[in-house]
Amino acid sequence: MRQRLQKVMAHAGLGSRRRCEQWIVSGRVQVNGQICTELGTKVDPGSDRILVDGRPLPGPEPNMYVMLHKPKNVICTVKDDKGRPTVMDCLGGLRRRVYPVGRLDGDSEGLLLLTNDGFLSHRLLHPSYHVPKTYRVTVKGRMAEEALAALRDGIALEDGVTAPARVDLVDQTPACVVDITLWEGRNRQVRRMFDAVQHPVVRLVRRAVGPLALGELRPGQFRYLETSEIDALYEAVDHGRT
Secondary structure (H helix, E strand, C coil): CCCHHHHHHHHCCCCCCCHHHHHHHCEEECCCCCCCCCCEEEECCCCCHHHHCCCCCCCCCCEEEEEEECCCCCCCCCCCCCCCCEEEHHHHCCCCEEEEECCCCHHHHHHHHEEECCCHHHHHHHHHCCCCCCEEEEEECCCCCHHHHHHHHEEECCEEEEECCEEEEEEECEEEEEEEEEECCCHHHHHHHHCCCCEEEEEEEEEEEEECCCCCCCCCCCCEHHHHHHHHHHCCCCCCCC
């Protein structure tokens, strides 16, 4: 399968696509004996001979799957130009590059999957696969059944009416706690939904993504996924792992 040269280089662990593009433009990359400076070039990593600074392109990195309990006030990016702590700071000692699958707001907590498996990441994020995400939400005030029903049926937001959600009241004392499961993912959707029913969010923790549950993992801790968990994620996006 032919792919853009910079994508093949990045998947081989040489750096970001932008960095790989810089190497291509500067004439450091050869394809089948010819220097290549054209960013649109497509190659077949299985048959084309690719050299960077005269050295063969390394094979692709093995896939890695990490579950992190993202703490509050940690940003879901690999780097932050404002110097804020990122999720990568929680993964000290990790030798392979992994990337967050989706986002959690800085003021939110909970389950974050990080992987270098682009195929799985794409399917988990694409709305057509309807992968559920469950959040435990602590809100201000005591919620009446009418407000809970509104969340279940759909809330009119500025970007359209939300899809039906599963909503379970967990507790009303000393604070109101609700579990909500969504099959779509909009920017700050949970917070906006609860704002719309006049119950602002005090705390937001993502507890599950598809079949993957946060369990007893504490804020700032991470672990590698078990093979059975990886298989379950692939089953959730209706594609067997090969």
